[in-house]
Amino acid sequence: MSLLKIEGLDVAYGSSAVVHGVDLEVGRGRRVAVVGASGSGKSTTAAAAIGLLPGRGRITGGRVLLDGEDITPALQGKDERRVRRLRGRQIGLVPQDPMSNLNPSARIGRQVAETLTVHGLARGAAARSRAVELLEEAGIPDAARRAKQYPHEFSGGMRQRVLIAMALAAEPELLIADEPTSALDVTVQRQILDHLERLTAARGASLLLITHDLALAADRCDEVVVMSEGRVVETGQASRVLREPAHEYTQKLVAAVPGFGAARAEVAETREVLRVENLVKEYRVRGRRERMRAVDDVSFVVRAGTTTAVVGESGSGKTTTARMVLGLETPTSGRVVLDGGRRDMQPVFQDPFGSLDPTKTVERLIDEPLRVFSVGDGRSRRERVGELLDQVALSRSLAQRRPVELSGGQRQRVAIARALALNPKLVVCDEAVSALDVLVQRQVLQLLERLQVELGVSYLFITHDLAVARSIAHDVLVMRRGQVVEAGKISDVFDNPQHPYTRELLSAIPGRAA
Numbered sequence: 001m002s003l004l005k006i007e008g009l010d011v012a013y014g015s016s017a018v019v020h021g022v023d024l025e026v027g028r029g030r031r032v033a034v035v036g037a038s039g040s041g042k043s044t045t046a047a048a049a050i051g052l053l054p055g056r057g058r059i060t061g062g063r064v065l066l067d068g069e070d071i072t073p074a075l076q077g078k079d080e081r082r083v084r085r086l087r088g089r090q091i092g093l094v095p096q097d098p099m100s101n102l103n104p105s106a107r108i109g110r111q112v113a114e115t116l117t118v119h120g121l122a123r124g125a126a127a128r129s130r131a132v133e134l135l136e137e138a139g140i141p142d143a144a145r146r147a148k149q150y151p152h153e154f155s156g157g158m159r160q161r162v163l164i165a166m167a168l169a170a171e172p173e174l175l176i177a178d179e180p181t182s183a184l185d186v187t188v189q190r191q192i193l194d195h196l197e198r199l200t201a202a203r204g205a206s207l208l209l210i211t212h213d214l215a216l217a218a219d220r221c222d223e224v225v226v227m228s229e230g231r232v233v234e235t236g237q238a239s240r241v242l243r244e245p246a247h248e249y250t251q252k253l254v255a256a257v258p259g260f261g262a263a264r265a266e267v268a269e270t271r272e273v274l275r276v277e278n279l280v281k282e283y284r285v286r287g288r289r290e291r292m293r294a295v296d297d298v299s300f301v302v303r304a305g306t307t308t309a310v311v312g313e314s315g316s317g318k319t320t321t322a323r324m325v326l327g328l329e330t331p332t333s334g335r336v337v338l339d340g341g342r343r344d345m346q347p348v349f350q351d352p353f354g355s356l357d358p359t360k361t362v363e364r365l366i367d368e369p370l371r372v373f374s375v376g377d378g379r380s381r382r383e384r385v386g387e388l389l390d391q392v393a394l395s396r397s398l399a400q401r402r403p404v405e406l407s408g409g410q411r412q413r414v415a416i417a418r419a420l421a422l423n424p425k426l427v428v429c430d431e432a433v434s435a436l437d438v439l440v441q442r443q444v445l446q447l448l449e450r451l452q453v454e455l456g457v458s459y460l461f462i463t464h465d466l467a468v469a470r471s472i473a474h475d476v477l478v479m480r481r482g483q484v485v486e487a488g489k490i491s492d493v494f495d496n497p498q499h500p501y502t503r504e505l506l507s508a509i510p511g512r513a514a
Contacts, residue, residue: 001028001067001068002025002026002027002028002065003026003027003028003030003066003067003173003174003206004024004025004026004049004064004065004066004091004174004206004208005024005025005026005063005064005065006022006023006024006025006045006049006062006063006064006065007023007062007063007064007065008021008022008023008061008062008063009021009022009023009024009045009048009059009061009062009063009064010022010059010060010061010062011041011044011045011048011053011057011058011059011060011230012057012058012060013055013056013057014056017060017230018041018044018230019041019044019045019048019230019231020230020231021061021062021231022041022045022062022227022230022231022232023232024045024225024232026174026206026207026208027206028173028204028206029204029205029206030206030207030222030223031197031200031206031207031209031220031221031222031223032206032207032208032209032221032222032223032224032225033208033209033210033211033216033217033220033221033223033224033225033238034046034208034209034210034211034224034225034227035211035212035213035214035217035224035225035226035227035253036212036226036227036228036253037212037228037253037437037438037439037440038212038407038408038436038437038440039229040227040228040229040230041227041229041230041231042210042212042227043096043178043179043210044057044230045227046176046178046208046210048064048075049064049075049091049176049208050075050086050087050091050093050176051074051075051083051086051087052087052093058076058077059072059075059076066086066090066091066174067090067173071083071086074086088115088118088119088167088169088170088172089119089170089172090172090173090174091172091173091174091175091176092167092168092169092170092172092174092175092176092205093167093175093176093177093178094160094163094164094167094175094176094177094178094180094196095163095178095180096178096179096180096182098151098156098159098160098162098163099151099159101163102151102159102162102163103151104150104151104152105150106150107147107148107149107150108135108146108147108148108149108150108151108154108162109128109131109132109135109147109148110128110131111162111166112131112134112135112147112162112165112166112169113127113128113130113131114127115166115169115170116130116131116169116170119169119170121169121170128147130169131147131165131169132144132147134165134166134168134169135147135161135162135165137165137168137199138161138162138164138165138168138195138199139161139191139195140158140161140162140165146158155188155314155315156184156188156314157184157188157191157192157314160180160181160184160192161192161195163180164180164192164195164196164199168199168200168203168205171203171205172205173205173206174205174206174207174208175196175200175205175206175207175208176208176210177196177207177208177209177210178210179210179211179212180192180193180196180209181193181216182211182212182213184314185312185313185314185464186313186464186465186466186505186508186509186510187313187504187505187508188313188314189216189508189510190508190510193216193220197220207221209221212437212438213257213438213510214241214242214253214254214257214438215242215257215509215510216510217238217242218238218239218241218242218510219510220510221238222237222238223235223236223237223238224236224237224238224241224242226241226245226247226249226250226253228249233247233249233250234246234247234249234250242254252439253438253439255442256438256439256441256442257438257467258438258441258442258445258465258467258468258470258471264307264449264471264472264473264474264490266474266489267303267305267306267474269303270303270304270305270306271303271304271339272301272302272303272304272339273302273303273304273338273339273340273344273425273426273458274301274302274325274336274337274338274339274345274426274458274460275301275336275337276298276299276300276301276321276325276334276335276336276337277299277334277335277336277337278297278298278299278333278334278335279295279297279298279299279321279324279331279333279334279335279336280293280295280296280297280298280331280332280333280334281293281294281295281317281320281321281324281329281331281332281482282294282332293482294317294320294482295317295320295321295324295331295482296317296481296482296483297334297483298317298321298334298477298479298482298483298484299334299484300475300477300484300487302426302458302459302460302475303458303474303475304339304425304456304458305452305456305457305458306458306459306474306475307448307452307458307459307460307461307472307473307474307475308458308459308460308461308473308474308475308476308477309461309462309463309469309472309473309475309476309477309490310322310460310461310462310463310476310477310479311463311464311465311466311469311476311477311478311479311505312464312478312479312480312505313464313480313505314464315481316479316480316481316482317479317481317482317483318462318464318479319430319431319462321462321479322428322430322460322462323430324336325345325428325460326345326347326428327342338425338426339425340425343369343373343422343424344422344424344425344426345424345425345426345427345428346369346418346419346420346421346422346424346426346427346428347419347427347428347429347430348412348415348416348419348427348428348429348430348432349415349430349431349432350430350431350432350434350435351435352403352408352411352412352414352415355415356403356411356414356415357403358402358403358404359402360402361399361400361401361402362385362389362394362398362399362400362401362402362403362406362414363382363385363399363400365403365414365418366385366388366389366414366417366418366421367381367382367384367385367421368418368421369418369421369422370384370421370422373422375422384421385399385417385421386399388417388418388420388421389417391417391420391451391454392413392414392416392417392420392447392451393413393447394410394413394414394417398410407440408435408436408440409436409440409443409444412432412433412436412440412444413444413447415432416432416444416447416448416451420451420455420457423455424457425457425458426457426458426459426460427457427458427459427460428459428460428462429448429459429460429461429462430462431462431463431464432444432448432461433445433463433465433468434463434464434465434468441468445468445471445472448472449472459472461473466494466505466506466509467509469490470490470494473490474489474490475487475488475489475490476488476489476490476493476494478493478499478501478502478505480501485499485501485502486498486499486501486502494506
């Protein structure tokens, strides 16, 4: 008998239908993944099943059955008490963004203990003691001490473990994990998923995993449900769907997964556009006499018309290195030598929505570097904006729109267009595709590659995703704890890694064996 069964589910926001006739089944003790690009309806389906549709969202058709009971009326607002009992006790939820789902003003232990109190499982000292045990089970080291800390004192991976502890506190029969590792680097991702797998198995719980990562789904789940535009387009055994996708959309998803096929073609030896020599960055740490060395004696070069990737997990020093190259951080020692002036180097950041002024039009955003450096007049700048929109494959009709009116992929193309406005020799891309789903990510990577061929621009590409690095880079630096532990041609380093840390990173990539 199915633990969760969704039959013909329809969901709408106001008058707009967004989910259409979805059928989905999770058996007892089974692990099922729902995959699809952004906007496919996968998170909306999960939210509907637990009564957490935001705003004007509502179930307009179909049924949701939990352990044979039709809970649809309760989810539609007819029995709020039943829904409250449902959440946590029968269905646990691990949401995507831990910082927006943890109270920044409350200690971690108190927040876990409150989950126990709400469900009547423990109170007072017993709840606090059990909270520490749950944190330990979720892999938080020195849990008794860490329970007294606040969310900002935890890393992203540790905050996600806290959410797992809270979701499993009441030992639910079903755990829904909505993109639980999308913002984490590959080694932390593996640790989190290993813990999630062990804890659900120990409790005999079922897992519904929402993810845009098809390779991860195939690695971790028994079955995969593929969604596109609010509909299920394919369902099947996870390994089969990854190896032999039947639907055209699934085939596109599989093709878009950054793979470990042939590396990019070698580029003939060219001049250096960037030389970094013995770069060091130290910070003072409150309460400690010694300084923390975030970047430790880093040296490398970027050649004209090539891409150099800097890879490593969170805290490795790769973004701090990029910020020093860009002049946003001052090195403690060492130097950055650029072939040209400040205008010859431009950035593209991870979050285009955060790096684009929401009050300005696309035209004003893209021509900003031209205005800052007094290049041309109003008419020539408008012409240049049109050329840049053409280059990044955006319609010129978008010039008068604002960032909020664009998709994530369109916003990142605007950021790339702005970076290219001054015809720079070097573009520094700091996690420029990590916030994008796999289909949009592929489009942006192909765009960057095409622009490099056409314009001869060089890239310094910061990423925690080794598969992405393999697909776009010619050279690579592997960083760990502020130091470069391995460097060279991408094919040499990835096909024959010499350092144990590089081998660990490569082994953690989901779906690589597949």
